[in-house]
Amino acid sequence: EVQLVESGGDLVQPGGSLRLSCAASGFTYKEYWMSWARQAPGKGLQWVANINKDGSEEYYVDSVEGRFTISRDNAKNSLYLQMNSLRAEDTAVYYCVKYGSKWSQFDSWGQGTVVIVSS
Amino acid sequence: QSALTQPPSASGSPGQSVAISCTGTSSDVGGYDFVSWYQHHPGKAPKLMIYEVNKRPSGVPDRFSGSKSGNTASLTVSGLQTEDEADYYCSSYAGNKREVFGGGTKLTVL
Numbered sequence: 208e209v210q211l212v213e214s215g216g217d218l219v220q221p222g223g224s225l226r227l228s229c230a231a232s233g234f235t236y237k238e239y240w241m242s243w244a245r246q247a248p249g250k251g252l253q254w255v256a257n258i259n260k261d262g263s264e265e266y267y268v269d270s271v272e273g274r275f276t277i278s279r280d281n282a283k284n285s286l287y288l289q290m291n292s293l294r295a296e297d298t299a300v301y302y303c304v305k306y307g308s309k310w311s312q313f314d315s316w317g318q319g320t321v322v323i324v325s326s
Numbered sequence: 327q328s329a330l331t332q333p334p335s336a337s338g339s340p341g342q343s344v345a346i347s348c349t350g351t352s353s354d355v356g357g358y359d360f361v362s363w364y365q366h367h368p369g370k371a372p373k374l375m376i377y378e379v380n381k382r383p384s385g386v387p388d389r390f391s392g393s394k395s396g397n398t399a400s401l402t403v404s405g406l407q408t409e410d411e412a413d414y415y416c417s418s419y420a421g422n423k424r425e426v427f428g429g430g431t432k433l434t435v436l
Contacts, residue, residue, distance in 0.1 A: 242425070244427070250429075251329065251332075251415060251427060251428065251429040251430035252364070252366075252372065252415050252417075252427040252430065253329070253427060254417070254424070254425040254426060254427055257423055257424070257425070264423070266422070266423045266424050268424070302371070302372070307374075307377065309360060309377060309378055310358065310360040310419035310425070311360040311361065311362045311377065311417045311418055311419045311425055312360075312362055312374065312377040312378070313362065313364070313372075313374060313417065314374050314377075314383065315374075316371040316372045316373075317371060318370070318371050319371070
């Protein structure tokens with residue numbers, strides 16, 4: 208059974224930094240693209256970032272480009288999201304998401320970790 | 327990277343059918359057959375219900391079906407059941423290895 212367990216969410220001041228982690232199990236992690244998505248309070252889901260199988264390619268939504276960095280450690284079956292220069296609008300539940308074999312086929316999701324950006 | 331457009335709400339009685347639309351552009355929904363739908367019960371992990379416009383993952387009831395015409399995709403839930411009450415989101419490949427979600431539709435089973 209696929210399991211994705213996020214951690215690292217916290218209350219942080221505007222301008223601060225935070226690193227989210229996701230521990231993956233139940234599948235051959237290195238064989239799949241991975242993503243981060245988020246849901247702000249009262250809002251819909253938003254795709255945040257993609258990373259390819261070996262971590263050599265990264266893609267971001269415009270609003271986080273240059274501030275967030277997605278990375279992975281295939282030896283540790285782990286996914287990360289380094290978030291810098293955080294803004295109030297980054298407040299959200301952040302989900303670790305596994306791709307299937309096709310674009311937009313997000314076939315497994317974690318339970319999410321909460322990030323609150325506030326002074 | 328604008329969000330796809332979904333109606334904020336939809337409703338139906340048990341046993342009825344309901345369709346939820348998802349409108350994008352030729353750069354996302356209309357340009358690729360990579361449209362997916364997710365069911366999200368608040369506080370739980372979203373669940374993939376449809377991918378590649380009309381394919382169902384194993385375990386998803388065939389009451390759920392998907393289609394696409396031009397820049398608009400649709401999810402149809404037939405034979406509504408109380409447990410279908412949830413938020414539903416569409417997503418689409420948007421080119422350049424990026425994705426976009428819809429704003430979500432709250433489905434109420436009356």
